Amino acid sequence: MALGIKFAQIIPLFPYRVFMQWDLIDPTESGSYTFTIERSGSSAGPWELLQAGLQNNYNHIDDFRDQPDHPVDGKINLFSLQRQVYYRVTVVPPSGCINQAQTDPQGLYRVSAGPLADGLRRRLQHDEAIIFQRLNGVRLAVLKRRRWGERCTMCYDVLTKTVTKEHCPECYGTSFKLGYWDPVVTFGRIYPPNNVMPQTTSKDKKEASQHLITLLDVPMVQDQDLIVEIDTNERHRVESQKQTELRRKSVHQQVTTSLIDRGSVEYELMVDTREVPPLL
Ligand SMILES: [Zn+2]
Secondary structure: OOOEEEEEEEEEEOOOEEEEEEEEEOOOOEOOOEEEEEEEOOOOOOOEEEEEEEEOOOEEEEEHHHOOOOOOOOOOOOOOOOOOOEEEEEEEOOOOHHHOEEOOOEEOOOOOOOHHHHHHHHHHHHHHHHHHHHHHOEEEEEEOEOOOEOEOOOOEEOOOOEEOOOOOOOOOOOOEOOOEOOOEEEEEEEEOHHHOOOOOOOOOHHHHOEEEEEEEOOOOOOOOOEEEEOOOOOEEEEEEEEEEEEOOEEEEEEEEEEEOOOOOHHHHOOOOOOOOOOOO
């Protein structure tokens, strides 16, 4: 199958920024992937180039403040944009342009959601961020697992397509160099095992360490991503994720995680969030 790319989410970070995240489909090549991001007022174009030559990333933030034709004068922001905004992303794999792929154009707002839903969503996102920050939340670092890129040179076996080292310092068991993407700092609430309904009657040790985490909706997490409690350095592996929706717009996500044992390779990963401001 040929390489493909699709959006995982396009979410407004009111009032000036838009966060977008994508997934690659069948990224079989090992090496560096390059991305181009474009924006348009129409799904048919014309397309305005926002970023070219972006190497190896799974997300991009379109910041309206960065753009000379969208000055921060209190007038132009996401609330005042009357028209729809569309994005598209093109990926070039290590083998070059001949194998490139492009997302379908995707709008920021769903067609069915009007201004009220957008205002409500923004309000909820804001409230939730405040609640998480001030009342019962903890600071979390979300580390998305690498699912494409340069394969591990120390332990990846090309023939069996598996990792051969349990404690690999290059891929941390993911088979890809560096293992995880840079951390994104967010806020969430962690419900300890006592509050989690047991999923099965199995006496499996993993069941005992299952937690439920509610966190803000950017970035969207997937199975096997890492969530690190910044204050305690406790590390969780995501087992499943579901969105909480408001008129088809999610404001937070709920994930079931298993707490990783301290001796595991995931604890050897350096997670430095000092230079990373929270997204919201
Ligand atoms: Zn490795």
